[in-house]
Structures are given as structure tokens and as C-alpha cells.
Amino acid sequence: MADDLLRISSLCAGYLGEDVVHDVDLSIAAGEAVAVIGSNGAGKTTLFKAICGMSAPSAGTVTFDGTNIAGLGAHQVVRAGIAYVPAERHLFPSMTVRDNLALGAYPKRPEPKQLDFVFELFPRLKERSSQHAGTMSGGEQQMVAVGRAIMSNPRLLMLDEPTTGLSPLLASEAYKALAELRADGLTILVAEQQVPLALELADRGYVLDHGRVQLTGTSDELADDPEVRRAYLGVA
Amino acid sequence: MTAVVLDGIVLGLQMGLLGVGLTLVYGLGGVLNLAHGQFAVFAAIVIARLLDADLSLWVAIPAGLVCAALLGLVIDLSLMRPVYRLRGEDRVLLGLLLMLGVGTIIDGLLEWRYPIEALSIRVPGGPVSVLGVPMRRGGLVGSAMALTAGAALFGFFRFSTFGRATRSVIQDEDGARLCGVNPGTVRTTIFVLSGILAGLVGISRSMTAPIEVTSGVGLTITALIVAVVGGLGSVSGAFLAGVLLGIVSTVSAFYIGSYITTIVLLATAALTIVFRPSGLLGHRP
Numbered sequence: 001m002a003d004d005l006l007r008i009s010s011l012c013a014g015y016l017g018e019d020v021v022h023d024v025d026l027s028i029a030a031g032e033a034v035a036v037i038g039s040n041g042a043g044k045t046t047l048f049k050a051i052c053g054m055s056a057p058s059a060g061t062v063t064f065d066g067t068n069i070a071g072l073g074a075h076q077v078v079r080a081g082i083a084y085v086p087a088e089r090h091l092f093p094s095m096t097v098r099d100n101l102a103l104g105a106y107p108k109r110p111e112p113k114q115l116d117f118v119f120e121l122f123p124r125l126k127e128r129s130s131q132h133a134g135t136m137s138g139g140e141q142q143m144v145a146v147g148r149a150i151m152s153n154p155r156l157l158m159l160d161e162p163t164t165g166l167s168p169l170l171a172s173e174a175y176k177a178l179a180e181l182r183a184d185g186l187t188i189l190v191a192e193q194q195v196p197l198a199l200e201l202a203d204r205g206y207v208l209d210h211g212r213v214q215l216t217g218t219s220d221e222l223a224d225d226p227e228v229r230r231a232y233l234g235v236a
Numbered sequence: 237m238t239a240v241v242l243d244g245i246v247l248g249l250q251m252g253l254l255g256v257g258l259t260l261v262y263g264l265g266g267v268l269n270l271a272h273g274q275f276a277v278f279a280a281i282v283i284a285r286l287l288d289a290d291l292s293l294w295v296a297i298p299a300g301l302v303c304a305a306l307l308g309l310v311i312d313l314s315l316m317r318p319v320y321r322l323r324g325e326d327r328v329l330l331g332l333l334l335m336l337g338v339g340t341i342i343d344g345l346l347e348w349r350y351p352i353e354a355l356s357i358r359v360p361g362g363p364v365s366v367l368g369v370p371m372r373r374g375g376l377v378g379s380a381m382a383l384t385a386g387a388a389l390f391g392f393f394r395f396s397t398f399g400r401a402t403r404s405v406i407q408d409e410d411g412a413r414l415c416g417v418n419p420g421t422v423r424t425t426i427f428v429l430s431g432i433l434a435g436l437v438g439i440s441r442s443m444t445a446p447i448e449v450t451s452g453v454g455l456t457i458t459a460l461i462v463a464v465v466g467g468l469g470s471v472s473g474a475f476l477a478g479v480l481l482g483i484v485s486t487v488s489a490f491y492i493g494s495y496i497t498t499i500v501l502l503a504t505a506a507l508t509i510v511f512r513p514s515g516l517l518g519h520r521p
Binding site for chain 2: 052053054073074075078079083084086089090091092093094095099102103104106107108109148149152
């Protein structure tokens with residue numbers, strides 16, 4: 001497709017010269033929600049880190065809106081329009097919720113409109129806006145992490161296992177918020193082990209195993225695939 | 237007793253101003269600047285030389301600060317590059333060793349070229365009475381400088397966008413990168429700022445005691461103790477620790493003897509590490 005917002009071709013990435021992700025091709029059109037599913041150690045995090053500039057890919061291209069961004073630093077990638085929410089969240093523990101959110105807009109000053117948008121999505125953050133992020137519960141920290149990413153007004157939001165450490169109830173609430181963002185027209189790429197939640201949100205999905213794309217299709221196709229059902233949906 | 241405590245506060249504000257430059261650089265990237273005191277001496281000697289050349293104080297002081305800033309910039313862009321490419325313990329060790337080397341070189345060059353040079357800025361006018369204690373004007377002007385610098389730093393870190401970005405790198409470097417903050421730019425800026433802060437200490441301290449070419453090591457040790465007690469990376473912690481240690485220092489010098497003061501200060505730092513490893517106001521990563 002010519003109008004892909006993000007297109008990844010033959011991407012290889014890993015740590016200390018050892019590739020963990022091999023030859024991955026992946027694309028997302030503007031407005032789409034796409035899931036990358038796979039078990040622990042399948043290479044989802046490595047792939048995401050290589051896309052968002054947390055680590056440099058060893059080969060391949062990452063084309064975002066027509067320009068190759070492979071090899072750029074994370075701070076440059078976010079300024080280009082890709083916001084990344086890592087599984088570990090990487091919040092600023094001794095700063096208030098408000099300061100954490102404000103940093104999301106860096107290098108600009110936070111726009112009140114954008115802040116209101118985040119507070120509307122997560123009313124809880126408004127109540128807790130002067131609390132230190134480090135003293136909050138896991139679910140609230142996840143809200144701060146997503147809110148902070150939204151503050152940069154991204155064109156693509158990437159989330160690595162947004163349900164990490166969350167109870168099933170909070171996990172489905174987190175996905176409810178993502179569905180709202182999606183309905184607002186935001187393009188979303190999510191890596192997830194909780195496959196049912198991810199497939200419910202996404203239009204399409206990629207199954208990653210041993211660092212390679214094993215299968216790709218629409219969410220419905222994947223949900224009906226016997227292999228996916230056996231491995232990820234707990235259906236025999 | 238009041239006089240001893242007031243003297244302690246005057247000394248302590250200088251110590252705080254000294255510690256804050258070291259604490260910021262360490263908090264940002266794990267580089268322990270063991271040449272911090274030498275930066276102060278370098279600025280002071282530049283100013284002393286310019287004064288010897290009959291330039292006015294109003295020219296010499298800015299020139300000294302600019303030189304200290306440039307020294308910081310040059311070192312950050314050269315020696316610190318390989319340091320920041322390393323991670324964890326390796327980075328701390330290489331940074332510490334390189335800065336120890338820089339300090340030794342500055343000491344050696346200054347002692348060789350200007351062995352008897354010293355900066356001593358005389359503030360005109362007689363003593364001023366504070367709480368009934370006559371205080372020397374030099375000490376009060378120096379304290380005012382330290383307080384102003386401290387307040388400016390506090391405001392910068394609390395309210396400015398770049399200050400907030402600096403705190404974000406101290407608290408979570410990866411998180412900062414994901415927000416669009418370039419840690420390298422922040423570190424360079426703060427290294428330069430720390431050079432300027434060291435230069436300020438060289439100036440304000442010289443209003444009460446001369447800064448000599450051999451003063452560097454002692455100043456570095458003081459900065460290190462203040463930074464440890466205050467909590468590495470904390471601006472207000474450094475000033476709080478500076479004032480407390482300043483009082484400890486003058487009280488122990490008055491009642492026990494000045495020869496033992498350094499030991500008392502080092503013991504305070506050691507006890508802080510044992511009982512409160514993150515320092516008075518430091519945050520635990």
C-alpha cells in the first residue's frame with residue numbers, strides 16, 4: 001500500500017550483535033489498529049524498541065510517513081510523531097502526574113486542550129494530578145504512561161503489553177481507553193500476550209514467534225485460526 | 237554560640253553552592269566530577285590575573301565565569317563522549333578517573349605557571365550587625381550570591397520546560413528519551429552550568445577566604461561530602477546539606493578544634509551513607 005503510515009521492511013534487531021527479530025515486514029495504514037501477538041520472548045519488545053529508536057535495528061528500514069526513521073534516536077522518533085508506551089512504563093516517580101504529563105509534550109509547553117483531553121479520557125488522573133507518579137497503583141501508572149504518550153499529540157501510538165501487572169478488570173478498562181482513542185482516529189500498534197483483548201481492539205494482527213512473522217490476517221481470521229486458538233486463546 | 241552558628245550558615249551556603257554543581261552532573265549521568273573544586277580555582281585564578289592586569293571587577297568576574305563555562309563545555313564535548321557511551325559501573329569508573337586526571341592537570345598547570353596567585357575579593361565597608369552579631373560584609377555578600385543562585389536554580393528546575401526535562405533525565409533516562417528529551421543535550425548544558433556554578437563559588441568564597449592555586453582538592457572533597465549528604469541529584473538537598481554541614485563544621489572547629497573538622501565532616505557523610513543512602517532529599521531510583 002502506498003498510503004501506509006508506517007512500513008517496516010526486512011527489519012532485523014537484537015542485542016549485542018545477536019539478532020532476536022529476523023526479517024520482519026509489517027505495515028499500518030493511518031487510522032488502523034494493529035496487534036502484534038506472541039508469547040513471552042517472541043521478540044515483540046525487541047521489535048518495538050527498534051521501531052521507536054530505543055535501540056538501533058541491525059538491518060532493514062522503518063518508513064514513517066515516507067521517511068526512513070531507522071537508526072534515529074528515541075527522542076527524534078517521538079518528535080516525528082510516534083509515541084511509545086513501554087511495558088515498564090518508565091514514568092518519573094518523584095514528579096507529579098501533571099509534570100509527567102507535561103513532559104509528554106516536550107519540547108513544547110503542554111497545551112491545555114491536550115491536557116483536558118487526557119483528563120477526559122482518564123478522569124482519575126485529574127483527581128490525582130498533584131500526586132507523585134511513583135506512589136500510584138499499577139493501573140493508575142498505566143493511565144499516566146498512556147496519557148503522557150498522548151500529550152505529544154502522536155500520529156502513531158505504540159504500546160508494549162499495556163496490561164502488564166494489571167488485574168483482568170483493569171486490563172479491560174485499559175483497552176476500553178484504547179478503543180476510545182481509536183474511535184478518535186488515532187493509529188495504534190499494540191504488542192500483547194492477552195490475545196483476546198488485543199484482537200478485539202485491532203483490525204488486523206501479526207503473530208510473532210521466534211522473532212519471525214508466522215501468520216498475519218484480520219483479527220477475525222486470526223481468532224478463527226486453529227493454531228492461534230490453541231496457542232494463544234486457550235482453546236483446544 | 238549564635239555567632240558560631242551564623243558563621244556556619246555563611247560557610248554552609250558556600251558549601252551548598254559548591255555541592256550543587258557536583259550533585260547535578262552526577263545525578264544526570266553518573267559522572268563524579270572530581271575536578272569540580274579545580275573549576276572553581278580555575279575561574280578564580282582567571283579573575284585574579286585579569287585584576288592584576290588592572291581590569292575592573294565588573295569585567296573580570298564575567299570573564300572568569302565564561303572561562304569556567306567554556307572549560308566545562310570543552311570537557312563535556314571531548315572527554316565525556318566515550319564516558320556516556322558506557323553504562324553502569326564502567327561509566328562511573330571512567331568518568332571518575334578522567335575527571336580526577338583533569339583535576340590533577342589543572343592543579344599542576346596552575347601551580348607551575350602561577351604558584352603564588354590567589355583571588356581575594358575585598359567587599360568594602362565595616363561589619364553589619366545580624367541578630368546582634370557583627371558579621372563581615374564579604375560573608376554576607378557571598379551568602380546573598382549563594383542564595384540567589386540557589387533560588388534561581390530551584391525556579392529553573394521547578395518551572396521551566398528545560399528544567400523539568402533535566403529532572404526527567406535524572407529520574408528515568410529512558411522515560412525522558414520517550415518524551416523527546418535528548419539526554420546528551422541536557423547533560424552538556426548542565427555540565428556547562430556546573431562549571432559556572434563552580435566559578436561562582438570561586439568568586440563568592442574569595443570574599444571571606446582567599447582562593448589559592450592549591451585550594452582545588454579541598455573544595456572538591458567538600459563538594460563530594462555535601463553532595464552525598466544532600467542526596468545525589470537534589471538541588472535543595474545540596475543546599476540543606478551545605479548549611480547543616482557548615483554549622484557542624486564551625487561548631488566542631490570552635491569546640492573541638494579545626495584540625496578535626498574534616499574528619500567530623502567525612503564521618504557525617506559516612507553515617508549518611510549507612511543510615512540514609514539516598515541522602516537527605518535524594519530520591520531512590
